[in-house]
Amino acid sequence: MGQVEEPETAEPRSVLVTGGNRGIGRAIALAFVELGDKVAVTTRNGGAPEGTLDVRCDITDAAAVEAAFAQIEEAHGPVEVLVANAGITKDTLLLRMSEEDWAEVIDTNLTGSYRLAKRASKGMLRLRRGRIIFISSVVGLLGSAGQVNYAASKAGLVGMARSIARELGSRSITANVVAPGFVETDMTEALTEDQKTAIKTQVPLGRYAAPEEVAGVVTWLAGDGAAYVTGAVIPVDGGLGMGH
Secondary structure: OOOOOOOOOOOOOEEEEEOOOOHHHHHHHHHHHHOOOEEEEEEOOOOOOOOOEEEEOOOOOHHHHHHHHHHHHHHHOOOOEEEEOOOOOOOOOHHHOOHHHHHHHHHHHHHHHHHHHHHHHHHHHHHOOEEEEEEOOOHHHHOOOOOHHHHHHHHHHHHHHHHHHHHHHHHOEEEEEEEEOOEOOHHHHOOOHHHHHHHHHHOOOOOOEOHHHHHHHHHHHOOHHHOOOOOOEEEEOOOOOOOO
């Protein structure tokens, strides 16, 4: 009898997920761990999930980003999949929004993502492959009262991703955006029951997403089945932002 050949297993990839200590980021990091990848997670204060490389990094600090990549590359090799997820909110109405409220959100959500993509692309260009995935928000497309800064930062990710897609596509590097709607996380848990009910009435599917449902789209974009998808904005919002 002939020898039974073992099925080929994919080589583990070097994956970086920023802000992966809770919520959507944590679910994304765990999904890549489940696939057998080498996953690094950056946080400001620790708390990365088990099975990942816990890297402290403030993405508003260019030197800290450089140091984080050096640590990750030494442990896991060049980053092949970047998931730029770290983000903050400082919600208030436009007329009350301070220069600091605006600058901090833009610097973390938009400029921080630029720093990460720029640094990750160096290794991807040498490898001649890579996946860059930005976690945006339905708010970036739909708008939201009291979130002028946050919406602007999340909308900016779309233009950034599409420009990167055009610049780096010839090197087999894709850049895409995932735009979640309302997701069951610590942030939404703080809402009152009346607020939660009001939100659900706006969502055609009538419920929040589980973080794992967002993670499933991210891992698909990073996989072989999405090799020809770039410059795309994929909503995971239960239909809330349809048409945008």
